[in-house]
Amino acid sequence: DTGVSQNPRHKITKRGQNVTFRCDPISEHNRLYWYRQTLGQGPEFLTYFQNEAQLEKSRLLSDRFSAERPKGSFSTLEIQRTEQGDSAMYLCASSFEATSRDEQFFGPGTRLTVL
Amino acid sequence: DAKTTQPPSMDCAEGRAANLPCNHSTISGNEYVYWYRQIHSQGPQYIIHGLKNNETNEMASLIITEDRKSSTLILPHATLRDTAVYYCIVRPLMNYGGSQGNLIFGKGTKLSVKP
Numbered sequence: 681d682t683g684v685s686q687n688p689r690h691k692i693t694k695r696g697q698n699v700t701f702r703c704d705p706i707s708e709h710n711r712l713y714w715y716r717q718t719l720g721q722g723p724e725f726l727t728y729f730q731n732e733a734q735l736e737k738s739r740l741l742s743d744r745f746s747a748e749r750p751k752g753s754f755s756t757l758e759i760q761r762t763e764q765g766d767s768a769m770y771l772c773a774s775s776f777e778a779t780s781r782d783e784q785f786f787g788p789g790t791r792l793t794v795l
Numbered sequence: 796d797a798k799t800t801q802p803p804s805m806d807c808a809e810g811r812a813a814n815l816p817c818n819h820s821t822i823s824g825n826e827y828v829y830w831y832r833q834i835h836s837q838g839p840q841y842i843i844h845g846l847k848n849n850e851t852n853e854m855a856s857l858i859i860t861e862d863r864k865s866s867t868l869i870l871p872h873a874t875l876r877d878t879a880v881y882y883c884i885v886r887p888l889m890n891y892g893g894s895q896g897n898l899i900f901g902k903g904t905k906l907s908v909k910p
Contacts, residue, residue, distance in 0.1 A: 682838070713897055722797070722882055722900025723839065736897065771838050775896065782896060786838025 682706075684787035686772050692793045693762055700758045701790045705774030712755050713784060714747055715771040716740065723771055729755060730777075762794045797901030798822065799883045804905045807877075813870040815904050817883030820864045825887045828859060829898070830868045832879040839882065839900075842868065873908045880905050 683706040693699050705712050710731050715723035726745070728736040731752040741747075744762075749755040759766055769791050773784040800818040807813040819828065829844040843850055843857045845866075850857045856869040870877055882903040886896070 682840070684838075711896065715898075720902070722880075722902055723898070725897040725899065728897055773838070781841070781844065783841040784839075784896075784898060786840065788836075789838055 682785040682787065684772060684774055684785050686770075686787040686790050688790060689788060690791050690793075692795065694795050695762060695764060697762055698758065698760045699762060699792060700756055701770055701772075701792075703755045703757070703772030703774075703787060705754070705772070706776075706785055707753070709774035709776045709785070710752065711775045711777060712749055713773040713775075714755070714757055715773065717769040717771060717789070718767075726757075759792075762792075764794045767792055767794045797899050798885045799901050801881075801883055801901060801904045803902065804907070806907050806909060807870075807873045809875060809908055809910050810872055813868075813873040813877065813906060813908070815868040815870075815881050815883075815906065816865065817868070818865045819883070819885045822863050822885050823887070826885045827887070828857065828863075828866050829884045829886060830855070830857065831882045831884065831898070831900075832877075833882070833903070834876075834879040839898075842881075873906075875908050875910065878906060878908045 685704045687702045712729040714726040717723040727747050729749040744760045747757045769789040771789045773786045775784045830842040831839040833839045845857045859866045880903040
């Protein structure tokens with residue numbers, strides 16, 4: 681257990697539905713990342729927050745995707761009008777500024793299946 | 796795209812050293828070499844990182860060639876619990892040249908430790 685939690689762990693939805701995932705980072709970590717991982721591939725970066733500010737978004741993050749971190753603590757990732765291609769593991773990671781190691785701590789992920 | 800090349804898979808006998816190679820011939824002077832691993836159904840886990848000197852911690856050793864174009868991760872006494880996908884990543888220090896610190900994963904090396 682890294683201290684980063686994600687909920688739900690599994691989500692099955694029908695195409696066209698909206699889904700929302702939650703990430704709770706390690707409490708003192710000010711940086712939060714979302715990644716997506718499909719079968720047989722390494723994780724791909726989606727977006728990054730420093731405190732409550734969303735500072736970077738990948739081109740993978742289409743306009744159906746939105747992420748928030750309202751108080752600089754937990755974060756949510758919402759996917760609207762889900763498509764079968766959205767089926768993947770969604771990983772959240774957090775880190776603390778000003779450590780020389782700059783290590784990211786990953787949660788266990790939320791596995792999304794779109795039918 | 797990932798700036799590293801790794802063999803897709805390797806086997807290792809339990810109790811023996813596992814040596815995982817990584818090529819990063821286009822690495823820049825400000826970029827570090829990071830290693831993460833991902834055990835099945837878990838998020839990635841930080842192992843070690845280095846710039847140009849060899850590094851050792853409680854998990855592994857990292858050997859970086861003098862020209863920095865390749866490196867080797869060494870697990871000195873592999874156990875069955877070390878079976879995982881190992882990712883070699885090059886990345887600049889946080890905030891260098893606008894970097895937000897997101898990790899760019901390749902496909903990694905699937906290490907199978909066998910009894």
